[in-house]
Amino acid sequence: MSQQSLDGWTADEGSDQPDHCLSFTVRGPWGHFRRIEGNIVKQTYRIIPRTTVAGLLAAVLGIERDGYYDLFAPDTSAVAIEPVRKIRTVNMPMNTLSTAAGNLQSLNGRGKISVKLPDPTTLRQQHNYEVLVNPAYRIDVALADDQWYTELRETLSAGESHYVPSLGLSEYLADIEYHGEFDIEDGPRNDTIEVDSAVPNAVDDIVLDPGTRCQIEESPAFMQADSGGRTTTGFTNYAYSPDAESLEVSNASAASVDGRTVVFV
Amino acid sequence: MLSPDEFREKYPAEDLEAELPDSPIGSLRDLQYLYGKLYTLATTGGGEYAPYLTPDAAGDLIDTDNSLIVVRIDVSGDKPQLAADLDPVLVTRYTDDLVQQVGHCKYAAAAGIDHSVTHQAGRNSDPEKLARYAKERLTKWAVDEVVTEAADNHSDGWIIERLAEVGEDESALETIEERITQKLGGESATSLLTVQVKTESDGGYQWPGDLDVFNEAMRQRKLSKLVTKNKANDSSGDATDLVTGLPARTVGTSEDPQNYFLGKQLEKFPGLDIEEAWRSHPISEDAAITVMNAETFVEACTYRTFGAKVYYLPYVFGRLAADKVHRLYELLYQAVEEEETTPIENAYKRERDKTIEEQDFRFYVSAVMPHQMSRYDVFGETLNGRLHYPKQLAITHNQFVETVSAFDRDHYTDWTAPLPTNQNWGLLETNDEQLHAVSTGWYFRQTFAERDDDEADADDPRIEALVSVLSGQPIAVDVLLEEYVSRIIDDEGDDEEYEGFPSFLVASQFAQLCVLADEDLNLLQTADPSKDQITQQPSYDTSIMPSLDEIPIADGGHPAAPKLESFIDETPALSPGHDDDPDSMTSQRRGAFLLGALVGDIGSYQEYSEDRSTTLVDQYPVKSITRSRIKKVTQETIAKTLTYTRQEKKQQGNYPGTKADHIVDRLRDTILNPDPEDWEIETDDLRFYYALGVTYGMNDHPWNRDETDANESTTEENL
Numbered sequence: 001m002s003q004q005s006l007d008g009w010t011a012d013e014g015s016d017q018p019d020h021c022l023s024f025t026v027r028g029p030w031g032h033f034r035r036i037e038g039n040i041v042k043q044t045y046r047i048i049p050r051t052t053v054a055g056l057l058a059a060v061l062g063i064e065r066d067g068y069y070d071l072f073a074p075d076t077s078a079v080a081i082e083p084v085r086k087i088r089t090v091n092m093p094m095n096t097l098s099t100a101a102g103n104l105q106s107l108n109g110r111g112k113i114s115v116k117l118p119d120p121t122t123l124r125q126q127h128n129y130e131v132l133v134n135p136a137y138r139i140d141v142a143l144a145d146d147q148w149y150t151e152l153r154e155t156l157s158a159g160e161s162h163y164v165p166s167l168g169l170s171e172y173l174a175d176i177e178y179h180g181e182f183d184i185e186d187g188p189r190n191d192t193i194e195v196d197s198a199v200p201n202a203v204d205d206i207v208l209d210p211g212t213r214c215q216i217e218e219s220p221a222f223m224q225a226d227s228g229g230r231t232t233t234g235f236t237n238y239a240y241s242p243d244a245e246s247l248e249v250s251n252a253s254a255a256s257v258d259g260r261t262v263v264f265v
Numbered sequence: 266m267l268s269p270d271e272f273r274e275k276y277p278a279e280d281l282e283a284e285l286p287d288s289p290i291g292s293l294r295d296l297q298y299l300y301g302k303l304y305t306l307a308t309t310g311g312g313e314y315a316p317y318l319t320p321d322a323a324g325d326l327i328d329t330d331n332s333l334i335v336v337r338i339d340v341s342g343d344k345p346q347l348a349a350d351l352d353p354v355l356v357t358r359y360t361d362d363l364v365q366q367v368g369h370c371k372y373a374a375a376a377g378i379d380h381s382v383t384h385q386a387g388r389n390s391d392p393e394k395l396a397r398y399a400k401e402r403l404t405k406w407a408v409d410e411v412v413t414e415a416a417d418n419h420s421d422g423w424i425i426e427r428l429a430e431v432g433e434d435e436s437a438l439e440t441i442e443e444r445i446t447q448k449l450g451g452e453s454a455t456s457l458l459t460v461q462v463k464t465e466s467d468g469g470y471q472w473p474g475d476l477d478v479f480n481e482a483m484r485q486r487k488l489s490k491l492v493t494k495n496k497a498n499d500s501s502g503d504a505t506d507l508v509t510g511l512p513a514r515t516v517g518t519s520e521d522p523q524n525y526f527l528g529k530q531l532e533k534f535p536g537l538d539i540e541e542a543w544r545s546h547p548i549s550e551d552a553a554i555t556v557m558n559a560e561t562f563v564e565a566c567t568y569r570t571f572g573a574k575v576y577y578l579p580y581v582f583g584r585l586a587a588d589k590v591h592r593l594y595e596l597l598y599q600a601v602e603e604e605e606t607t608p609i610e611n612a613y614k615r616e617r618d619k620t621i622e623e624q625d626f627r628f629y630v631s632a633v634m635p636h637q638m639s640r641y642d643v644f645g646e647t648l649n650g651r652l653h654y655p656k657q658l659a660i661t662h663n664q665f666v667e668t669v670s671a672f673d674r675d676h677y678t679d680w681t682a683p684l685p686t687n688q689n690w691g692l693l694e695t696n697d698e699q700l701h702a703v704s705t706g707w708y709f710r711q712t713f714a715e716r717d718d719d720e721a722d723a724d725d726p727r728i729e730a731l732v733s734v735l736s737g738q739p740i741a742v743d744v745l746l747e748e749y750v751s752r753i754i755d756d757e758g759d760d761e762e763y764e765g766f767p768s769f770l771v772a773s774q775f776a777q778l779c780v781l782a783d784e785d786l787n788l789l790q791t792a793d794p795s796k797d798q799i800t801q802q803p804s805y806d807t808s809i810m811p812s813l814d815e816i817p818i819a820d821g822g823h824p825a826a827p828k829l830e831s832f833i834d835e836t837p838a839l840s841p842g843h844d845d846d847p848d849s850m851t852s853q854r855r856g857a858f859l860l861g862a863l864v865g866d867i868g869s870y871q872e873y874s875e876d877r878s879t880t881l882v883d884q885y886p887v888k889s890i891t892r893s894r895i896k897k898v899t900q901e902t903i904a905k906t907l908t909y910t911r912q913e914k915k916q917q918g919n920y921p922g923t924k925a926d927h928i929v930d931r932l933r934d935t936i937l938n939p940d941p942e943d944w945e946i947e948t949d950d951l952r953f954y955y956a957l958g959v960t961y962g963m964n965d966h967p968w969n970r971d972e973t974d975a976n977e978s979t980t981e982e983n984l
Contacts, residue, residue, distance in 0.1 A: 036507065036546055037293045038525040039532075041633075041643040091644060091723040099532050128634075128642040128723040203289040204583045213737055215649040216582075218291030231504035231544050237291035242649075242738070 017255060017264070018078050018142035020183050022153055025084060026056065027136035028174040031167035032129060036220065036232075042129040044168070046087045047198045047238050048137050049219035050079050050265060052168065057141065060155055060176070061148060062162025066225040074222055074234065076144035080255070080262035082197040085136040087242045092131045095124035135167060138197075140257050140264070142184065153181060179258065187254030187261050195249050197262035198240035206239050207248040215242050221265060236265050267307045269595040276306060278587035284311070285585045286509055293648070296580045296629055297522060298508045298552055300559035303594050309365065314480040316554045317487050320364050321561045322371035323385050323457050331454040332359040333367070336399050336441055338431055341466040345427035347437050348463065351470065354399070354444035359457055367459050368474030370483045372490065373520065380486040382406050382473045383459035390456070392449045396442040398458045403432030415485040421478035424462060491516035491553050497539040504547035508556075511549075517542025519553035522560040523576065523633070524641050565600040566608050570706040571632070571727050572718040573644060577704075578629040579608045589625045596626075609704040609735075613656050627651055630735045632728045644723050645732030654737040658708075658788070659699035662780045667695045669805035671832060672776060680824045683832045684772040685964045692773035706731040712774045714751040739790035740781065742799050746949040749774045753956050754888045766865075766882045768960040775957055779803050795850040796950065801837035825965055826927035829862070832961070833931075839954070852935055853946040854954045859932040860895065861958020862965070863902050866925045869963045870909065881905060882963065887956045891948060896941040903929060928962070 026048070033045040033052055048056075054072035063071070071077065097103070097118035104116040143149040155161065156178040165174040187193065192207055199206065206214050222234040241247050246261070254261045267275060276284070284306065290296050301316070309315035326332035335355040337348035347353035359367075370380040378384055378401065386398050406412060407429040416422030431437050461470035473479035492501040500517030517539065521527070526546055537545075548556070566577045579596050581589040599611050612626050628650030634642045666672045671683045672693065688694045691702060692711060702708040709727045716725060726744050733740050753771060758764035781788040782802045789800040837843045839855045868882035885898050910924040923929055944951075 035292075037521075038643075039537075039546070040527050040641045041525045043525075043643055043646055093723050096532060099537065125640065127640075128644060130643070130646070203291070213649075215647075216289070216291050217648065218295065228502070229541060229544055231502070232507070232547055233505050235291075235505070235507060235510055237289060 017186075018144070018184055020181055021078070021080075021140045021142040021257060022149075022156060023138065023140045023179040023182055023258060024156055025136060025138045025177045025179065026165070026167070026174050027085070027134070027177070028167045028172055029134060030172040031132035031135035031174075032172060033132075033168045033219070042127060044089060044130045044132055045217055045219045046089075046132070046215065046242065047081055047083060047217060047219065047240055048135070048139075048167070050081070050221040050236060051219075051223055051232070053079055053081065053139055053141070054223075056165055056174070057152060059163040059165055060161045061152055066230055069223045069225050069230065071143060071145055071148055072222070073224075078140075078142040078264035080140040080197045080257070080264045081238075082138040082260070082262060083136070083240060083242075083244045084138045085134055086244050087135070087240075088133045089130050090133055092129045093126050094129050095126050097122060097124060131172075132167070138179075138260075140182070140184075140197075140262055142264070182258045184264075185256040187252075187256045192248050192250045193252060193254055193261060194246040195252060195254055195263055196246045196260045198238040199247055199249055199252065199263050200236045200238055200265040202249055202252055202263070203237060203239050205249050205251045207250060209248070212245060212247065213242055214239055214247055216240075266304075266598065266601065269591070269598050272307055272594050272598075273591050281306075281587045281590060282585070285590065287585075288510060289583050289585065290580050291648075292507070293523070293525070293629060294508055294548065294552070294556060296578055296648075297556040297559040297563065299580065299585065299590075299593075300562040300578070300597065301555035301557065303590070303597065304558045304561055305555065307594070307598075314368070314484060316551075316558055317370055317380070317480075317484050319369060319371040319558075323359065323369055326359045326455060326457060327364075328358055328360060329455070330358060331356050331449060331452070332456050333357050333363065334395060334399055334445060334454075334456050334458045335461050336402060336459075337461045337463070337470050338403075338428060339463045340424055340427040341463050341468070345431050346434075347431065347440055348470065352444075354441060354448065355461070356445070356448040363472070366472035366474040367457060368472070368480060368483060369457060369459075370487055372487075378406055378409070380490075381459075381483040382479055383457055386454075386456050386458060388455050389453040391453045392446045392451060393442075395449070395454060395456060395458065396445040399441055399445055400432070400438050402458060402460050403428050404438070407432055409486065411486045411489045412482045415482040416478065419478045419481055421476065424464060424476065424478055425482060428460065428462070487554070488550060491519040491550060492543075494518035497542070500540050500542045502541075502543045504544060506549035506552055507547050508552040509549065513549035513551075515543045515547035515549055516553055517544075517546065519548060520557050522557065522563045523631075524635070525643070561601065562597045565597065568607065568705065570731070571710070571716075571725055573632040573634050573725075573728060575706070575731075576629065576631045576633065577608050577650075579612055579626050580629060582625050582627045593626070607701070607704045609650075609652065609655055610700055612652055613700060628735065630732055632732060634723075642723060644725065645728045647732055647736035647738075649737075650732075650735040651737055654734055654786070654788075655703045656700060657786055658734055658780065659703045661783050661786060662692065662703075662776070663695040663699055665780050665783075666693055666776050668807040669779075669803075670807070671779075671803070671805045671835075672772075677824075677828065679967055680828060681964050681966055683828060683961055683964070684775060685768055685960065686772070687769050690769045690773055692776050693769060703734060708734075708777070712752060712770070712777050713748040715755060734788060737788075739788050742789055742791040742796045743793065743947075743949070745778060745781075745789075746796075746799075746947075746953050749778075750887065750949045750952045750956070753952070754886070757886050757888070763883055763886070766868075766886075766959055766963065768963055771956045771960040774953075775960075794846070795946070797846075798837040798840075798843050798849065798851050798854075799950075801843065803837060804835045806831075806835070828965075829927055829931070829961075833858075850946050850950065853939075853941075853944045854950060856932065856935040856941070856944075857890070857895070857946070857951045857955040858958040858961070859928055859935055860899050860902065861955040861960075862962035863906065863925060863928045863932055863958075864898075864955075865959040865962020866928060866965055867902065867905055867909065867962075868959070869966065870924070882959055887952050887959075890952050890955045892941060892944045892946065892951065895944070895951070896936075899932065899936050899941070903932070 033049055035043045035045055058068035099118055103118055105119050107115040107117055166172050167174045203216055216239050218235050218237045220232040221236040223230050224233050254263050305316045308320045309318045337351055337353050339346055339348050367383045368381050369383040372379045382402055384398055386395055407425050416425040463470045492499050497518050504515040506513040567574055581593050596608055596611055600608050629648050630650040631646035632644045672686055673682055686693045709730045713727045726748055730740050756767040756770055782800055784802045791800055833839045839858055844851050864881045864885055868880035871877040871880040906924050
């Protein structure tokens with residue numbers, strides 16, 4: 001994977017903002033982005049985490065697991081996420097089998113291809129999954145790596161994907177609607193501005209008013225691969241409107257994409 | 266624990282802020298970390314070992330008899346031995362000033378020894394057991410793998426080695442057992458067991474909390490559990506701490522005060538490895554220990570409702586400024602001290618005069634079903650609970666039932682209000698407990714279908730409604746109607762045992778429905794356009810003098826007619842004025858309501874004037890009403906009306922027109938077009954407004970009779 005320097009990526013010297021991005025909407029009937037605070041409980045993030053967006057786009061591009069973290073690193077990529085439908089969740093009880101090593105059985109153990117499966121005769125345990133209903137996010141993404149950026153543009157505009165895109169769990173299939181490539185312009189520079197996207201790391205700058213609901217959540221944003229697997233290297237604290245409305249923010253440095261005001265992270 | 270004033274004094278703004286993370290609270294772990302930090306500062310202070318201690322674990326034992334058993338060891342001589350100069354076993358009371366000195370650090374697992382040399386025995390242990398635990402200070406704790414390793418690396422490690430040596434001396438162990446049995450006189454006790462050690466021949470016996478080596482060994486033992494538990498050998502690695510966002514050694518098997526994260530689980534994903542848990546849940550050692558210390562505050566902010574455990578954790582929205590954190594500490598302190606009220610109520614009392622911009626508190630709310638230690642389900646959760654919504658709902662409800670004409674008897678001079686009120690019904694009168702009702706879920710328990718509370722269901726609508734209100738999210742109208750109707754049917758009783766019509770229940774439900782529809786609260790929603798009108802706020806008159814038009818004139822007809830007229834007009838779900846949409850369901854709903862009103866009116870006439878024990882109300886209970894039956898019920902009810910009209914005419918000779926003609930005329934208009942056979946209204950919708958009509962009709966009479974009516978019904982309802 002070739003890596004471009006930041007200088008070639010941004011329009012003017014000194015700007016920390018890329019000059020163009022790809023924009024698409026990802027939606028599906030269901031979504032589940034497991035919050036890291038729980039393995040016993042299965043609660044979901046409301047805003048698709050930035051790491052999930054990276055994984056989704058890696059799936060579109062056909063990059064293997066643990067192979068795409070540099071592509072979406074903080075200084076070589078920018079992602080803005082805007083919920084475009086009201087955020088709603090339901091409880092969905094699911095029956096699960098233990099996947100602990102002792103409870104797995106080998107199928108075709110002597111053959112070339114061996115599969116390990118949980119013992120289907122054991123009793124299931126029911127767990128409640130918190131599931132997003134009809135989640136939809138407009139996502140703007142810029143990549144410093146020209147080659148992958150171009151490939152992503154071509155794949156998205158062709159309506160293709162290498163692996164099947166999904167929203168958190170493989171059974172929650174996603175539909176991607178490509179809007180095109182847009183210039184990233186400077187956003188409004190007023191004291192307070194209306195931001196359409198979820199606003200990263202700006203809780204104290206949100207102008208609260210009784211008419212608009214504002215919620216916050218913190219989710220993993222960046223990862224890196226190491227010898228044993230992967231670890232999270234950064235988290236983002238998003239403020240967002242669960243009604244998919246804009247939020248009023250003071251002191252934000254926002255960008256303008258396709259007539260919308262967004263904040264990249 | 267420091268009182269809020271002491272806390273403020275000991276930790277002024279600058280000192281406090283230095284202890285807190287820079288980032289605002291964005292996750293449950295952030296919140297638990299803040300709680301744990303405050304708890305440590307308020308109990309064991311800021312010292313090196315403070316976060317590792319669990320001063321509350323044995324809090325119940327303070328100042329109780331035989332609550333502290335101490336084995337005294339003399340290691341000052343060549344050979345370590347049981348104290349010879351003093352009684353080798355001391356049985357005493359565990360007191361406040363000993364809390365720091367015994368340095369207790371509890372390990373929450375059954376059959377495990379505590380992290381500290383000080384160990385807590387089970388409740389009412391017999392003397393033999395206590396003796397065994399006392400001996401284990403020497404035979405088990407002192408030789409624990411982690412403890413001996415810590416001792417090896419500490420300059421005073423020899424003290425612990427000497428303890429272990431005494432543990433090998435059979436006669437010393439026998440002495441310990443004899444003394445304890447003797448001192449307890451055969452009685453059981455709940456005790457902490459610890460040691461005191463004499464290290465200098467001319468010194469006294471020191472408590473473990475005063476000797477660094479004991480503290481260090483305790484710390485190492487506690488830290489070891491963060492990486493070795495269940496089947497994990499060493500679940501640790503270098504990652505980014507999820508609390509501070511800084512690189513750290515992260516650990517995978519730390520405890521979570523809410524048990525959302527444990528090492529083992531049943532899952533959909535194969536190959537999850539407990540050794541790698543530090544990756545998926547990267548928490549630093551320091552943060553893990555601090556989070557564990559949140560337990561006291563977390564537990565103080567819980568209660569049980571609907572068979573679930575509800576967590577109500579207040580936190581500061583935005584930056585953790587010292588003044589906000591001081592106020593948060595007050596709230597948490599209060600929650601620990603006062604068990605009756607919820608933190609929401611306490612916060613409200615404190616913050617009631619603030620505007621929404623000034624209200625810094627939010628609440629993490631979750632309803633959890635703890636099936637077993639390792640099997641938890643969360644049924645409803647939000648990090649965004651806001652004081653604004655429960656408070657505003659409570660206020661709006663009280664104002665609504667107090668002021669609007671639909672519920673206010675003072676509004677009508679000669680005739681009853683459309684709906685009955687009763688001070689024994691929490692939702693029908695202004696009520697000081699309304700905020701408590703809202704914040705504990707009682708608000709919905711009064712109106713929703715009843716369930717077996719022993720084991721909550723994931724889809725219990727009462728839990729969903731509670732969490733929705735706390736976080737300001739709307740509730741679906743369909744859910745409300747379904748719950749209301751099923752509760753009405755339950756309360757009416759079955760065929761064999763009909764218990765009478767629950768009119769106060771229906772009135773309560775209706776009041777709740779109207780209040781949730783309040784424009785400012787906006788807590789009702791529907792995806793079904795035919796129910797849109799239900800989500801609109803009714804426009805009932807508020808308590809004012811009736812206008813000239815409203816005062817019935819001597820020959821101006823029946824006073825019941827304008828009342829019915831205005832009630833229907835002002836209720837969007839029933840009003841023809843809100844009927845612009847051709848698909849609107851209001852006319853069918855109005856039909857159901859009017860039929861109910863007629864059934865209620867005639868039923869009540871049968872009861873009072875005819876002295877009949879079974880009336881139309883009993884004959885057509887809510888569960889018997891369906892789209893296909895409505896036509897027949899209407900025909901039979903109108904027929905009954907005509908019978909009574911003829912009868913009264915015969916008796917009095919001059920009855921003006923048909924009985925209940927103000928209802929009958931409207932009902933005829935509504936029920937004819939479209940024909941009920943073509944109605945599309947959903948059954949719950951139909952039944953609820955029928956029930957509302959029955960309530961209206963039963964309550965529709967001159968004042969003087971109402972007094973007895975209300976009283977009698979009160980007794981009935983409260984039986």
